[in-house]
Amino acid sequence: MQRIRAKDTGLEMLVRKYLHARGFRYSLHRTALPGCPDIVLRRYRTIVQVQGCFWHQHPDPGCRAARLPRSNEKYWIPKLRRTVERDAKNLRALADMGWAVEVVWECRTDPASLAQLAERIVARGSAALRPAAGPC
Numbered sequence: 001m002q003r004i005r006a007k008d009t010g011l012e013m014l015v016r017k018y019l020h021a022r023g024f025r026y027s028l029h030r031t032a033l034p035g036c037p038d039i040v041l042r043r044y045r046t047i048v049q050v051q052g053c054f055w056h057q058h059p060d061p062g063c064r065a066a067r068l069p070r071s072n073e074k075y076w077i078p079k080l081r082r083t084v085e086r087d088a089k090n091l092r093a094l095a096d097m098g099w100a101v102e103v104v105w106e107c108r109t110d111p112a113s114l115a116q117l118a119e120r121i122v123a124r125g126s127a128a129l130r131p132a133a134g135p136c
Contacts (some may be wrong), residue, residue: 012038012050015104018114019048024121033092035100042127046100048117049091053106057084063107099123 016039019026026048027040032062039048040108051058053065057080060066069076091101 007038009050009052011052011106011109014109015048015050015114015117019118022118024118033094033097035087037090037094037101038053041121044100045098046102046121046123046124047094048102048104049087049120050104051106055080055083056087056105058105058107060105060107063105065107071103076106 016026016028019039019041024041025043027042029036029038033040033047035049037047038050040046040135053063056069058066062098068080091103096099102120104114104117
C-alpha cells in the first residue's frame with residue numbers, strides 16, 4: 001500500500017502532458033482547495049480530477065477495473081466506500097465554490113476522450129468570456 005502514489009501518477013502525468021501540449025496552463029495539487037485537486041485551470045475556473053477506476057470505484061458498470069476484490073471484503077468494501085464518499089464531498093465543495101469539475105477516469109484516457117475533455121474546457125472558458133445579454 002505504501003507504494004501507491006497519490007501525486008504524479010502515470011495516469012495523471014498522461015493527462016497533464018496532453019493538456020500542456022494543447023496550450024493549457026495549470027497549477028497542481030492546490031492544498032487550499034477541498035481534496036487537493038490534481039489539476040487546477042484557474043483561467044477556465046475548472047478542476048480536473050484524474051481518478052483510478054479501482055481506487056475511486058468508477059460507477060460505469062462496463063468498467064472492469066472497478067471490480068471489488070473477492071478476498072478480504074471486510075477491509076476493502078469500507079475502505080473503497082470511504083474514498084467514494086470523500087470524493088463526492090470534495091466535488092460538492094468545489095462546485096459550491098464555483099469551480100467546474102471534470103473527472104477523468106483511468107479507463108477513459110484514450111486520445112478521443114482527452115480531446116473531448118479539452119473541448120469542454122475551452123467551451124466553458126469561452127462561455128465565461130462572452131458578454132452578458134441585455135441592455136448596455
